[in-house]
Amino acid sequence: MTHSAPPAVPRFPVSVTVDLVIFTVRDDALHVLLVERGKQPFLGGSALPGGYVRPDEGLDEAALRELREETGLDGNRLHLEQLRSYGTPGRDPRGRVITVAYLALGPDLPVPVAGTDAAHAFWAPVEDALGAGFGLSFDHATILADAVERARSKLEYTTVATSFCREPFTVSDLRHVYEVIWGISLDPSNFRRKVTKTAGFLEPTGERRTAEAGRPAALYRFGGAEVMYPPLLRSGDIARKARGTGSEPGGG
Amino acid sequence: MTHSAPPAVPRFPVSVTVDLVIFTVRDDALHVLLVERGKQPFLGGSALPGGYVRPDEGLDEAALRELREETGLDGNRLHLEQLRSYGTPGRDPRGRVITVAYLALGPDLPVPVAGTDAAHAFWAPVEDALGAGFGLSFDHATILADAVERARSKLEYTTVATSFCREPFTVSDLRHVYEVIWGISLDPSNFRRKVTKTAGFLEPTGERRTAEAGRPAALYRFGGAEVMYPPLLRSGDIARKARGTGSEPGGG
DNA sequence: ATTTTTCTGGTCATCTTGACCATAATGGCA
DNA sequence: TGCCATTATGGTCAAGATGACCAGAAAAAT
Numbered sequence: 001m002t003h004s005a006p007p008a009v010p011r012f013p014v015s016v017t018v019d020l021v022i023f024t025v026r027d028d029a030l031h032v033l034l035v036e037r038g039k040q041p042f043l044g045g046s047a048l049p050g051g052y053v054r055p056d057e058g059l060d061e062a063a064l065r066e067l068r069e070e071t072g073l074d075g076n077r078l079h080l081e082q083l084r085s086y087g088t089p090g091r092d093p094r095g096r097v098i099t100v101a102y103l104a105l106g107p108d109l110p111v112p113v114a115g116t117d118a119a120h121a122f123w124a125p126v127e128d129a130l131g132a133g134f135g136l137s138f139d140h141a142t143i144l145a146d147a148v149e150r151a152r153s154k155l156e157y158t159t160v161a162t163s164f165c166r167e168p169f170t171v172s173d174l175r176h177v178y179e180v181i182w183g184i185s186l187d188p189s190n191f192r193r194k195v196t197k198t199a200g201f202l203e204p205t206g207e208r209r210t211a212e213a214g215r216p217a218a219l220y221r222f223g224g225a226e227v228m229y230p231p232l233l234r235s236g237d238i239a240r241k242a243r244g245t246g247s248e249p250g251g252g
Numbered sequence: 253m254t255h256s257a258p259p260a261v262p263r264f265p266v267s268v269t270v271d272l273v274i275f276t277v278r279d280d281a282l283h284v285l286l287v288e289r290g291k292q293p294f295l296g297g298s299a300l301p302g303g304y305v306r307p308d309e310g311l312d313e314a315a316l317r318e319l320r321e322e323t324g325l326d327g328n329r330l331h332l333e334q335l336r337s338y339g340t341p342g343r344d345p346r347g348r349v350i351t352v353a354y355l356a357l358g359p360d361l362p363v364p365v366a367g368t369d370a371a372h373a374f375w376a377p378v379e380d381a382l383g384a385g386f387g388l389s390f391d392h393a394t395i396l397a398d399a400v401e402r403a404r405s406k407l408e409y410t411t412v413a414t415s416f417c418r419e420p421f422t423v424s425d426l427r428h429v430y431e432v433i434w435g436i437s438l439d440p441s442n443f444r445r446k447v448t449k450t451a452g453f454l455e456p457t458g459e460r461r462t463a464e465a466g467r468p469a470a471l472y473r474f475g476g477a478e479v480m481y482p483p484l485l486r487s488g489d490i491a492r493k494a495r496g497t498g499s500e501p502g503g504g
Numbered sequence: 505a506t507t508t509t510t511c512t513g514g515t516c517a518t519c520t521t522g523a524c525c526a527t528a529a530t531g532g533c534a
Numbered sequence: 535t536g537c538c539a540t541t542a543t544g545g546t547c548a549a550g551a552t553g554a555c556c557a558g559a560a561a562a563a564t
Contacts, residue, residue, distance in 0.1 A: 014268055015266070016266055053339070059338075082336050084336065085311060087310060089307075098268050098311070171543090189523095189525095194521090213530075213531060214531085215530055215541050217542060231483075442554085445552090464510095465510065466560080467561055468511080468560065469510080
């Protein structure tokens with residue numbers, strides 16, 4: 001019979017790592033946690049935090065461990081999900097390395113703890129990190145770009161935006177997260193109507209908070225719902241923005 | 253200094269595989285391509301097709317190769333996307349194996365070609381394959397379940413449903429895909445309004461097709477658009493169905 | 505010719521959204 | 535104290551999308 005032979009070498013030297021894309025919203029920009037590499041390759045360059053998966057741990061487990069090691073923070077309080085895997089030959093000059101990328105979302109964290117593996121960790125605006133001059137190591141620019149798109153998309157139909165807010169938070173805090181990550185401004189009134197009417201999204205604490213200026217805002221906790229239905233779509237605004245910005249008036 | 257040592261063994265015996273979840277719509281059910289295992293472990297059991305990633309190929313590349321080997325079909329004409337990775341220790345009794353799962357969608361394919369690695373490949377209804385009595389090998393039941401959810405979700409906001417239809421196809425053909433994968437029935441008139449008014453979804457050929465019964469249906473080609481905006485949400489129907497089906501009348 | 509079947513287009517009430525206006529509640533400042 | 539800037543919150547209104555439903559069109563079967 002025409003039985004084609006199986007691959008001659010099913011097993012060959014390969015390493016498996018996890019890389020973390022840890023996002024937070026600082027000031028008015030989305031930030032990602034990067035580390036300055038202390039060894040070759042890309043010595044002195046910037047990269048996503050990550051490390052080798054150990055022989056006895058699962059992928060999620062390894063991601064949680066790295067998260068703890070790099071940030072000193074309890075991973076259970078952050079949103080953590082697998083992003084996707086990257087394994088192009090040559091992506092790591094040391095040999096064949098498959099990496100499983102994870103996406104972590106959290107409130108503005110205290111500056112990464114020194115005295116650990118994260119000694120040279122720092123927050124960088126995503127916009128800068130993706131810039132041509134920055135030059136992230138390995139294929140981390142690709143991973144970061146994929147992570148941004150995932151985060152933007154997830155804000156639409158889930159409630160993960162609350163992961164960026166320390167509780168209790170105001171509707172404005174939450175809206176700020178959307179505005180920063182989507183890069184557009186949202187109508188305060190319409191946004192409020194949407195999130196407060198979505199069952200399980202926000203849970204009022206009854207308290208209020210007085211900011212620097214303006215009327216005090218009601219405080220909320222996360223309500224426990226994971227999905228938002230109907231979704232809060234950014235596509236509409238984007239489409240409108242595209243039409244409005246278009247240099248061709250009334251195209252066919 | 254409190255400098256925790258790096259992992260003692262960054263590299264250990266590990267294999268990387270790709271597994272394929274190949275879906276098609278046959279008759280009135282979603283089907284998945286499975287293979288009967290010809291060797292240990294799980295000899296004689298059913299599993300998702302897949303194989304080892306070779307030293308010199310990327311992950312997508314490996315998935316395309318396996319797809320070609322298992323189905324004899326040109327992968328470029330199918331929709332193929334990475335699903336996610338699975339690497340729990342012990343998921344493969346032979347050792348540490350990380351698998352990258354891919355999702356493939358295609359029209360009702362000619363029965364898998366014999367005389368290749370796919371000699372023992374067969375189509376199985378997804379419902380059966382996920383049943384307790386079926387007992388998919390490894391953690392393939394988990395992978396399959398994740399793939400089903402991904403497919404259901406993607407029908408909502410993309411045009412991938414057309415991947416299941418051989419061109420040219422009718423609106424009813426397309427609706428049938430949605431109904432089978434979502435497991436609900438859709439109003440023909442409303443569905444037509446939706447898909448025909450979404451720019452770039454359908455492109456009329458001008459031809460018609462006369463089926464066994466009823467008025468001839470207009471034929472279409474895929475229009476090239478990848479996303480559908482606004483999305484066609486199943487959640488609404490599901491929520492309504494849940495309310496209607498609920499055994500607790502008028503719950504809080 | 506009539507029935508059956510499916511395709512196709514239309515109506516209508518309802519829901520959601522975006523744009524916009526108005527008022528409330530605070531601090532800052534003259 | 536009394537106004538003003540600022541933010542929060544609530545409401546209106548028109549446009550758009552959706553679900554339920556009706557009705558005619560076009561074929562095969564009887």
